[in-house]
Amino acid sequence: MFPFNFEWVWDMAHVIFFGGFWYAISILGAGLTYCILKAAYDTFKGGGESHHHH
């Protein structure tokens, strides 16, 4: 899974497989982070149909 696992080898198979895996994980992570941060920002800005602001 990581280069420090002893069965890891720097070959095409590992690069493609884990390249794809970490790429997918990064997209999901980045997407979620964006949504959460933006939601926090929107909340404090008090936009939208929030019930706590007038």
Added chain:
Amino acid sequence: MDSALIPEGAKRCAFPKFALGIAIVGAVVLWGVYAMGLIWWKGLNQTNMNDNYGFALWIWADLAVIAVGGGAFFTGLLKYIFKVDELKNIINFAVIIGFICYSSALLILAIDIGQPLRGWFIFWHANVHSMLTEVAFCLSCYFAVLTIEFIPNILENRQANKVPFFHHLAHNMHGVMAVFAATGAFLSFFHQGSLGGVAGVMYGRPFAVREGLLIWPWTFFLFTWSAAAFGPCFTLLVTKITEAVTGKKLVKDNVVHLLAKISGWMITTYIIAKIIDTIYWATVTVPGLGLDIDHFYSNNAFYGYWILFTEIIICGVIPGLLLIMKSTRENPTLRLLAIILGVIGVCLNRWVMVLQIMAIPVMSFDTWALYIPSWQEVATTVLPVAYGIILIAVTYRYLPVFPQEKELNAVQPVTETE
């Protein structure tokens, strides 16, 4: 008593009735959980698996729920990437069904492995050449995607949505949903395929082995394709069941027709590919290994040509044709028949690709091996079904799952037109 949680303007049955239903299905869940506990505590000797049948009922159930759960990724792909906008009226439900299917699949895997506490080895010590590794990675990641796709719907619950942060979060997640859906489609393509690859790469098993493209045997593509084809059938079937149980129309006919049509074309193209694959396997691959196709369908008490015929013709060609022709597709009874046959067909295919493979002798002096699951296996296989029913009941009750529900059931309840 729980009316504050129920979506605005929606009619739901009285709480005691709801609770009673949940309690009945809950008893089944408890039965499954008890069996699961036995298996974790005492080991896989609680099953009737044996050294001939290392893969058995669970792996079939696993493959089957993943196949029928394919409706989620395919509907998502159509809705968010190909912009088939009508599908927004069924996407929430497709995601929930997918969520149920995939969480069940992961649970089954956790029960199935001999050393559950070492389950993480499949990630940590990954052998990237194994199809099962690819399955494990993509399956888990895709489950994360489904969870992400499910969250906004949960946050739209009437009470949750009052919290500004949740409200904004749901809104923002909807905004970037296309990115998640694309990632989900990518991951699904690989794990659905790899599940087919699991069988296709077993070159010690002439019944399973297939030639292919680069490292991917043909079963890889057939599995992905069939999941995309039959997954929507399952989505439609569960929608139909939900409508029957709630006595309400929840999705408009044009949406159902559209999904049925897409599914029909996918099934038809899939089944053509499957027929070609079967013919090539039977006339080239298998004779090259010194075997006649009869070997796989005779000399035993259960597996005969009937299973091949049922899978391909009755549950493949027929639903495909029924769904591509407008007249039969728009006939509620025939459509229902087609989606039921389709769901059976894809499940049967997964059965053949797990259990029949294990049953067939390979060495000339070996014998057929048939297997009957133990009650613990049956209970743990029923568990996901019961869990799924509860989750659907709860989400239907408290979340705005069907955007068209209000409109379809406004003022006077629309009489059942189907």
Added chain:
Amino acid sequence: MNKNDKKAHKFGMVIDLDKCTGCGSCMVSCMSENNVPFKEDESNKKDSITWMRVYKLTNGKSFPETEIVYLPRPCQHCGGKGDHGHSPCVSVCPATATDYGYDTGIVSQIYTRCFGCRYCMGACPYHARYFNWWDPKWPEGMEKYLSPDVSPRMRGVVEKCSFCYHRYQAAKDKAYYDGREDIEENEYQTACTTACPAGAIVFGDLYNPAHRVHEIVKPDPHPASINSTVVGKSRNPNVFRLLERLGTNPKVYYLSEREWVRKAGDNYLAGEWDKIKNHHGSESHG
């Protein structure tokens, strides 16, 4: 390490089925050598463990032409297609818990790494792999006879014949201690080989022309011309491997002068055997 390396071996076995009496000594010696556990109730053979299993085959004819042969079946230590080390089982294990030793040709099983998914069992056409369905148990007092050189296995993992790998390690240690580069043929022999009263099993290095196993098998170092996934086919017309056409490339060979026995080693279409049997041993088929 590749096979051009001076130290690379390819350990293999040839079993003379005409000598085997079916006595089962190999099975017993294997179990005690390798700490194979028992079950409380051994009546159901489908979930008990026998790394070495003796099959009974008949020619299917009625008296007086009935003939019987006993076929001992250890793990075949498949080299996989083209003999590249991608054995059916090794290539599928998701956790790298079974591995191919390029220096020995032996397929290992790492018990503490296996998490019991059993994919390898499905992939092996020889039923050579066994799952620990039960907790290992030995009758009272028998734990004292366990071999300290072989780790016992826990419930929930797969195990199989290792060609008594610990004996190889011991032989290597001894050679090293004696200041020798390599081990002698007789220094590394599996338990079944040494236990067989009929002397039906011969074990050694298939790369070493001086070894008896090589003399009997005369493995063809080149891929078969018709089926290039098959490597190491025997040039002895009486020697065959199980399911050779699949391309699993086993390192266990069988020897018999009886034609029906050799035919039973693989699958053939009607009439196919008569066409190929004459070049059997020198040419692959399929």
